[in-house]
Amino acid sequence: MRYHIDTIPVWDAMRLDGECFLCALQRRTELAEADRYLGASVMEPDVRVRVNRLGFCRVHHAMFFAMSNRLGHALMLESHHQETADQTREVIARMKKAADAAAGAPLGKLSRSGAQAARDMAAAAEQLREMADSCVLCDSIRENMERYLHTVFHLYRTDSEFHRCLTSGKGVCLPHLADLMRVAPQELNARELAAFVDEMGRNQAQQAERIQEDISWFIRKFDHRFADQPWKNSKDAVPRTVNKLRGWCVGPEPNPKE
Numbered sequence: 001m002r003y004h005i006d007t008i009p010v011w012d013a014m015r016l017d018g019e020c021f022l023c024a025l026q027r028r029t030e031l032a033e034a035d036r037y038l039g040a041s042v043m044e045p046d047v048r049v050r051v052n053r054l055g056f057c058r059v060h061h062a063m064f065f066a067m068s069n070r071l072g073h074a075l076m077l078e079s080h081h082q083e084t085a086d087q088t089r090e091v092i093a094r095m096k097k098a099a100d101a102a103a104g105a106p107l108g109k110l111s112r113s114g115a116q117a118a119r120d121m122a123a124a125a126e127q128l129r130e131m132a133d134s135c136v137l138c139d140s141i142r143e144n145m146e147r148y149l150h151t152v153f154h155l156y157r158t159d160s161e162f163h164r165c166l167t168s169g170k171g172v173c174l175p176h177l178a179d180l181m182r183v184a185p186q187e188l189n190a191r192e193l194a195a196f197v198d199e200m201g202r203n204q205a206q207q208a209e210r211i212q213e214d215i216s217w218f219i220r221k222f223d224h225r226f227a228d229q230p231w232k233n234s235k236d237a238v239p240r241t242v243n244k245l246r247g248w249c250v251g252p253e254p255n256p257k258e
């Protein structure tokens, strides 16, 4: 099995005992990759080519913008913007050709040249959309997380302590539950798969009850009749519930400062 080498970061994330160890792992990957990409001067040529072509999504540009390396960001933008402008010009030229070919004919089903132009326009617009949505950082997070998912199943099968933590700890967020369930049939045999779904399902249900109690208690605390009652575990119920539903995005960083 070629994925089991990287068990240490997976175990490190699990030991944090947060609401989702995969979110902690993903955030750690994201920060490390962001550092790598922003260090534009040390970029290997093939990475540089990919960055120039694909660029970054708005979440990751916002992240770069908030970091202090304004020059690194500018250097990356200069060449990515140049390449995007060139590509945009080519796409618009194709749109113009399609529109000119249909000029004079009404657009829509009745005119064959009009329908062809509409299809060509849609394909070219789709290409602009893809250019607007691409992100090298999102891609590399996805690739890293796929590898980690394989490692998770390797540990689940071979490390009884990890097995216990995964199936009776605090559980995972909904997006990462989806990832685990998607990969499970590729990693487990039929008997293991049935056990995995059962164990994960039972634990997720228990954890959902815990979160539900916390958010309900948080709300109750706003009622003056409960003002003197303790907060219990509900003080951070809002960020924890959001993060459980959508993956970590609010509240304190999932990893401790290094």
Ligand SMILES: [Zn+2]
Pocket (backbone or CB within 6 Å): 020, 021, 022, 023, 024, 172, 173, 174, 175, 176, 247, 248
């Ligand atoms: Zn998660």
Ligand SMILES: [Zn+2]
Pocket (backbone or CB within 6 Å): 056, 057, 058, 059, 060, 135, 136, 137, 138, 139
């Ligand atoms: Zn991104």
